[in-house]
Amino acid sequence: MTDLSGKTYLVVGASGALGSRIARRLADRGADLTVTGRSADALAEIGDAHTVTADLRDPDAGRTVVEAAREQHGRLDGVVIAAGVVAFGPLTEIDDDTVDDLVLVDFLAPLRVLRAALPVLEPGGVILNVSAVVAEKPLPNMAVYSAVKAATAALFTAARTEARRRKVRVVDVRPPHTETGLAGRAIAGDPPRLPTGLDPDAVAERIVAALVDDETDVPSTAF
Structure with missing residues (x-):
């Protein structure tokens, strides 16, 4: 287990099933954490971490959480973006409000966090975004969600080269369906019958x- 003592991380979406697990593993390795999410109660369950409640639909949220983390710790070594929403249904039935929320949370929020974090991360720092397998394999009845995730994956792939000048590593991770309960909390539509997903702990x-480690791209086949 790599010792992360002295390192500081911001985990965005730490109130979720996957984000909370990532945060706890970083804390177990000795890292100092700032965790963010919409649920203060869920964030409090993570334990010894600096908590900041934030709604990623707010245009200023990305900058605010990055600044809060850096101010709290005096430095910032890494950012994990594990927040997201999902919607289901035929393209013709996805209304504009749902499209807006998907774009705001799954694309614009990572963009804003990435943009805010790049100039302030320590040399050797890392920004990791948790995307989804649909960025690689778009699915019917998840067309908008697939497209937004693909756009975010493209964003992080392109930004990776730009970030090298700052000695910052940019990572895009696209796990297969995982049993986080996200499908049951869809902002629109009903989930299709899905096969049993991966264990969120794994x-x-x-x-x-x-x-x-030194990875920069983690496709669905790496799980």
């Missing part, structure tokens, strides 16, 4: 491994 462990 997925979180794999993501942390990518975070602390």
